[in-house]
Amino acid sequence: EVQLVESGGGLVQPGGSLRLSCAASGFKFTSYWMAWVRQAPGKGLEWVANIKQDGSQTYSADSVKGRFTISRDNAKNSLYLQMNSLRAEDTAVYYCTNKDDSWGQGTLVTVSP
């Protein structure tokens, strides 16, 4: 069974940091670009960042560039998102996905004093 399980969300103060993790199973992780997508409360989907199969290329949205870093550990079938200098507008459910066929259930990040 294909599974993507996110963890690491929670409540953080503005300016703080969080590291999200996504554990993949049931598919060949190393064959896929992987991505983080977020959804603010009541809003649409927003692409955050993605990373090539071997980690050699990454892209990120302008809204998070310089603050968020995507990475992966293929030996652990895991995807990560390091989030620094968090702002209130980063409050959202963060999804891990390979876009083609698999999505996690999401982890909620709340940035608030």
Place this chain on the structure above:
Amino acid sequence: QAVVTQEPSLTVSPGGTVTLTCGSSTGVVTSGHYPYWFQQKPGQAPRTLIYHTSNKHSWTPARFSGSLLGGKAALTLSGAQPEDEAEYYCMLSYSGVGELFGGGTRLTVL
């Protein structure tokens, strides 16, 4: 930065046909944008319906189809069912830049 546009809302009658579109502010949408279509129902994670313009998954109902139409990516639903009521998002890839979602189309089956 590019902007991806979708109809904010559409309504279709049960059994009817509707086409959702996905445009790009940079010009014509092509297969090189690798268009995706996702379905999201309230309280649920998104689900991939269509990838790379027109490819379906085993879970994609046959009544959904993807194409390029009039310079845009398109998702056509033929024979709408009540369970198709949902938010639909398209996503386009921009070489060397990344990816962008459209704002979503809220589809009502009524």
